[in-house]
Amino acid sequence: MRVLVYGAGQLAQMMYLAGAPLGIEVEAVDVSSDTVVHPVSKLPLDASLEQAIEAADALTVEFEHVPERLLEQAEKSNKLMPSMEAILVGADRVREKQLLETLQIPNCSHRIVTSLDELDACISALGDKLIIKASRDGYDGYGQWRLTSADQLEEIKQALDGLDLSAVPLVVEKMLSFERELSLIGVRSQNGDIKVYPIAENLHYQGQLHVSVAPAPKVDAALQQQAEDIFKRLADGMQYTGVLAVEMFQCGDQLLVNELAPRVHNSGHWTLTGSDTSQFENHLRAVTGLPLGDTGARSPAAMINIIGCGTFSRELLSIPGCHLHWYGKTVRDKRKMGHINLTAENYQMLGHKMQQLVAYVPGEAFPKLAEEAQKLSSWK
Amino acid sequence: MRVLVYGAGQLAQMMYLAGAPLGIEVEAVDVSSDTVVHPVSKLPLDASLEQAIEAADALTVEFEHVPERLLEQAEKSNKLMPSMEAILVGADRVREKQLLETLQIPNCSHRIVTSLDELDACISALGDKLIIKASRDGYDGYGQWRLTSADQLEEIKQALDGLDLSAVPLVVEKMLSFERELSLIGVRSQNGDIKVYPIAENLHYQGQLHVSVAPAPKVDAALQQQAEDIFKRLADGMQYTGVLAVEMFQCGDQLLVNELAPRVHNSGHWTLTGSDTSQFENHLRAVTGLPLGDTGARSPAAMINIIGCGTFSRELLSIPGCHLHWYGKTVRDKRKMGHINLTAENYQMLGHKMQQLVAYVPGEAFPKLAEEAQKLSSWK
Incomplete structure (x- = not known):
C-alpha cells in the first residue's frame, strides 16, 4: 500500500518509519515545490505529484498549513484523510472556534474580530487580560499578541495596523488562569x-x-x-x-x-x-x-x-x-x-x-x- | 553517521529503520552485483561500493555468506565490525567448531571429515545416529544429511560423492536427544x-x-x-x-x-x-x-x-x-x-x-x- 503525506518534515519521516514494517510505502510532498520526495532522505522520487496521487491508496497531511490549492487537488481524489474540512479546522482559528461552538465543546471565552474597532468591545466583554491571535498562519508562538491592561490597547492596535482582518480575522481570547x-x-x-x-x-x-x-x-x-x-x-x-x-x-x-x-x-x-x-x-x-x-x-x-x-x-x-x-x-x-x-x-x-x-x-x-x-x- | 551493511534483505531493512531515528544512515550492498542500494526500496544509490566504503563510519553484515573478496576489501578499511574472522566463524562450521573447542565451550560431539572414508570411523566414535553437515554454504536446512542407522551409510556416501571434501569438509555430529x-x-x-x-x-x-x-x-x-x-x-x-x-x-x-x-x-x-x-x-x-x-x-x-x-x-x-x-x-x-x-x-x-x-x-x-x-x- 502507498500513502502520500503532504509535508516532508519529521512527522512524515516518522510515518515512513512506522509504515515500512506494515508494507506501507510512505512518500512525502514538499509543498514548497510540489515535488514528491523520500520522507527520510528528502531526495526527489521519480514521480510527479499527479502520478503520486494516482498511485496512492491514501493521502494525508503532516501539517495543517498545506496550500489550499493542494488540498483541493487532494480532496478531489477522494483519498484525502482526514478531510480537507477537518484539516482547515486546524489551520484556521475561526473555523476551529465555530466547530467547538457547534459541537458545544467547552473552550476559552472569545470573540472573532474582523476590524480593529471591535477590540474595545472585546475588553468590555472579556476583560482586559486578552490573547489576540491571528486566525491563520500563526504557528508555534508567532502571530500572537498579549494585552495585560486596557492602556496597552493603542499600542496593540498599532502593531496590528495594516493586517487585512476581513480576510484573516483575529481571535481574541480571555487570558485564562489554568493549572x-x-x-x-x-x-x-x-x-x-x-x-x-x-x-x-x-x-x-x-x-x-x-x-x-x-x-x-x-x-x-x-x-x-x-x-x-x-x-x-x-x-x-x-x-x-x-x-x-x-x-x-x-x-x-x-x-x-x-x-x-x-x-x-x-x-x-x-x-x-x-x-x-x-x-x-x-x-x-x-x-x-x-x-x-x-x-x-x-x-x-x-x-x-x-x-x-x-x-x-x-x-x-x-x-x-x-x-x-x-x-x-x-x-x-x-x-x-x-x-x-x-x-x-x-x-x-x-x-x-x-x-x-x-x-x-x-x-x-x-x-x-x-x-x-x-x-x-x-x-x- | 553512516553504516554500510553487506546484504540487502530484511535484516538490512530493519537496521535502516532502527538507524534513522539515531541519525544513522544505513546503506546496503547487494552482494550479487556489488551495488549499493537503499535497504528498503532496494533501488541503487548514487555511489560505487568503493565510495560507500570510504563514506561509511562502520561496515557490517546482515549475513555470514558474504563473498570473501568483499569481506577482504571491507576488512582493509579497518571499519568492518564484527571482524572478518568472526564473520567467517559463522560461515564455516569447521572454524566454528575450532573456536568452540579453543574456548572450551560445550558443544555437540563431532568429527571433521575431509574424505568419505572417514565416515566409518565417525560411526565407531559417535554411534550410528549422525547429522552430517556441509561446513560451508549450508543454510536454513540445506546441505544436511541424517544417518539413523549404520546400514544407510552407503546411500549417504553416494549422495555425498563428488563433493570436494578437502576444500569443503563435512562436520559430522552425534544426533542429540535434547529438550x-x-x-x-x-x-x-x-x-x-x-x-x-x-x-x-x-x-x-x-x-x-x-x-x-x-x-x-x-x-x-x-x-x-x-x-x-x-x-x-x-x-x-x-x-x-x-x-x-x-x-x-x-x-x-x-x-x-x-x-x-x-x-x-x-x-x-x-x-x-x-x-x-x-x-x-x-x-x-x-x-x-x-x-x-x-x-x-x-x-x-x-x-x-x-x-x-x-x-x-x-x-x-x-x-x-x-x-x-x-x-x-x-x-x-x-x-x-x-x-x-x-x-x-x-x-x-x-x-x-x-x-x-x-x-x-x-x-x-x-x-x-x-x-x-x-x-x-x-x-x-
Missing part, C-alpha cells in the same frame, strides 16, 4: 472505531512545546473520561479519519479545548516507546483501513524536544530506556531538531532519569528539563 | 561492554525457524547465567563488536552450543516490540560506538515467521499487542516473507493471542503455531 496544559491524542478509523492514548501533560516555553509527560500525573478517571468524551464528539462530529490531537487547558476539574491539530502531534511522540502502537503507526492503520492498535501506556514516559541545538552528548543513550529521535535537519534557532524519549517504571524513576539527562545536554536549550525532573523525582 | 532449542542474542560494544537479551525458545520445522518465544518459559537464573557465560566467553574471545546470536540445545540443565550467527538474528526479532532496545538498534549502537541500550524483556513475547505465504488477513492487527513486519519481497516457497510479533502480560495471555492469530492465517504455512498456542495458553 496546566494537557493534550489528548486519539485515532478514529474509517468505520468509526476510536482509540485514545492517555492524556499527556505539556510544558511550553516561549510558545514552543519542550516536554511532555504521559500519562499526565494526577489524572483521575473522571478527567481522562472528560477528555475522551471531548475527543469522541470532535472526531465523530467531523467524521474524522486518522490521528487527531486535542490541546486543552485544565482549570480545576474542567478541561477547556485550546487548539486542535488534525494530524500526528509533537505531544504524542512519547508513544514511539511509551505505548504498544505509536501514533504514527495508528495514523497509517486508520487511513489505510487496518485495525487500530493498542493505545495504552506501557509505563510513565517523557518526551523532551531538542530545539535549536545540535550539540549534546550521545552518551545520553546510556540512560536505560532512553531513545533518541533525530530528524536530520540543519540546526537553526528555535527549530525542532529531534526529541528524546524516556520511559521508567514510575514517575519518580522517570524524574531521576531526567535528572541524569541534564548532565548530557546544554541547559540553555532545555529550559524546562531540570525543573520537571526535580518535580517528578520527588513524586510521592 | 529444546534456545538462543541467546547479545551485543558487545567496541570497548567490551556486554548486554544480553533473555534466552528465546525456538521452534523449527523442516530446518526453518517458525516461532520464537522470549523470555523462554521455564528458564531459571542458573540456565540464563550459563548462557550468558557462554556468550561472554565467545564475544570476548573473538573481541567481537555488534550483535551475536548463539543457538543452543538444552539437554537437562546443560546448554550445548549448536551454531553461531555473527549478526542480528531471526530469533531476536521479538526484541522489536518485546524489549526496550531492539537487536537492530543495539547492533548499530555497538558498531557506531554509542552506548548500548537496555536489553530486558518488557513482557513475554512471541515472534511468528511468515514463510512462503502472502495471503493472510490483515485483521490480525486487531489483536492487542500484535505487530506485523513485512519485508516487501515476492512470495516464494520457503521464503521468509515477514514476521508477526506478539506481546502479552503473561504466557497464558500470549497463548490466547496466538490462538486468536490462528484464525487469521493459513494453517499449512504456520505448522507450529496452533500447538505452541495451546501449550502456552494452558500455562500454569
Whole structure:
C-alpha cells in the first residue's frame, strides 16, 4: 500500500518509519515545490505529484498549513484523510472556534474580530487580560499578541495596523488562569472505531512545546473520561479519519479545548516507546483501513524536544530506556531538531532519569528539563 | 553517521529503520552485483561500493555468506565490525567448531571429515545416529544429511560423492536427544561492554525457524547465567563488536552450543516490540560506538515467521499487542516473507493471542503455531 503525506518534515519521516514494517510505502510532498520526495532522505522520487496521487491508496497531511490549492487537488481524489474540512479546522482559528461552538465543546471565552474597532468591545466583554491571535498562519508562538491592561490597547492596535482582518480575522481570547496544559491524542478509523492514548501533560516555553509527560500525573478517571468524551464528539462530529490531537487547558476539574491539530502531534511522540502502537503507526492503520492498535501506556514516559541545538552528548543513550529521535535537519534557532524519549517504571524513576539527562545536554536549550525532573523525582 | 551493511534483505531493512531515528544512515550492498542500494526500496544509490566504503563510519553484515573478496576489501578499511574472522566463524562450521573447542565451550560431539572414508570411523566414535553437515554454504536446512542407522551409510556416501571434501569438509555430529532449542542474542560494544537479551525458545520445522518465544518459559537464573557465560566467553574471545546470536540445545540443565550467527538474528526479532532496545538498534549502537541500550524483556513475547505465504488477513492487527513486519519481497516457497510479533502480560495471555492469530492465517504455512498456542495458553 502507498500513502502520500503532504509535508516532508519529521512527522512524515516518522510515518515512513512506522509504515515500512506494515508494507506501507510512505512518500512525502514538499509543498514548497510540489515535488514528491523520500520522507527520510528528502531526495526527489521519480514521480510527479499527479502520478503520486494516482498511485496512492491514501493521502494525508503532516501539517495543517498545506496550500489550499493542494488540498483541493487532494480532496478531489477522494483519498484525502482526514478531510480537507477537518484539516482547515486546524489551520484556521475561526473555523476551529465555530466547530467547538457547534459541537458545544467547552473552550476559552472569545470573540472573532474582523476590524480593529471591535477590540474595545472585546475588553468590555472579556476583560482586559486578552490573547489576540491571528486566525491563520500563526504557528508555534508567532502571530500572537498579549494585552495585560486596557492602556496597552493603542499600542496593540498599532502593531496590528495594516493586517487585512476581513480576510484573516483575529481571535481574541480571555487570558485564562489554568493549572496546566494537557493534550489528548486519539485515532478514529474509517468505520468509526476510536482509540485514545492517555492524556499527556505539556510544558511550553516561549510558545514552543519542550516536554511532555504521559500519562499526565494526577489524572483521575473522571478527567481522562472528560477528555475522551471531548475527543469522541470532535472526531465523530467531523467524521474524522486518522490521528487527531486535542490541546486543552485544565482549570480545576474542567478541561477547556485550546487548539486542535488534525494530524500526528509533537505531544504524542512519547508513544514511539511509551505505548504498544505509536501514533504514527495508528495514523497509517486508520487511513489505510487496518485495525487500530493498542493505545495504552506501557509505563510513565517523557518526551523532551531538542530545539535549536545540535550539540549534546550521545552518551545520553546510556540512560536505560532512553531513545533518541533525530530528524536530520540543519540546526537553526528555535527549530525542532529531534526529541528524546524516556520511559521508567514510575514517575519518580522517570524524574531521576531526567535528572541524569541534564548532565548530557546544554541547559540553555532545555529550559524546562531540570525543573520537571526535580518535580517528578520527588513524586510521592 | 553512516553504516554500510553487506546484504540487502530484511535484516538490512530493519537496521535502516532502527538507524534513522539515531541519525544513522544505513546503506546496503547487494552482494550479487556489488551495488549499493537503499535497504528498503532496494533501488541503487548514487555511489560505487568503493565510495560507500570510504563514506561509511562502520561496515557490517546482515549475513555470514558474504563473498570473501568483499569481506577482504571491507576488512582493509579497518571499519568492518564484527571482524572478518568472526564473520567467517559463522560461515564455516569447521572454524566454528575450532573456536568452540579453543574456548572450551560445550558443544555437540563431532568429527571433521575431509574424505568419505572417514565416515566409518565417525560411526565407531559417535554411534550410528549422525547429522552430517556441509561446513560451508549450508543454510536454513540445506546441505544436511541424517544417518539413523549404520546400514544407510552407503546411500549417504553416494549422495555425498563428488563433493570436494578437502576444500569443503563435512562436520559430522552425534544426533542429540535434547529438550529444546534456545538462543541467546547479545551485543558487545567496541570497548567490551556486554548486554544480553533473555534466552528465546525456538521452534523449527523442516530446518526453518517458525516461532520464537522470549523470555523462554521455564528458564531459571542458573540456565540464563550459563548462557550468558557462554556468550561472554565467545564475544570476548573473538573481541567481537555488534550483535551475536548463539543457538543452543538444552539437554537437562546443560546448554550445548549448536551454531553461531555473527549478526542480528531471526530469533531476536521479538526484541522489536518485546524489549526496550531492539537487536537492530543495539547492533548499530555497538558498531557506531554509542552506548548500548537496555536489553530486558518488557513482557513475554512471541515472534511468528511468515514463510512462503502472502495471503493472510490483515485483521490480525486487531489483536492487542500484535505487530506485523513485512519485508516487501515476492512470495516464494520457503521464503521468509515477514514476521508477526506478539506481546502479552503473561504466557497464558500470549497463548490466547496466538490462538486468536490462528484464525487469521493459513494453517499449512504456520505448522507450529496452533500447538505452541495451546501449550502456552494452558500455562500454569
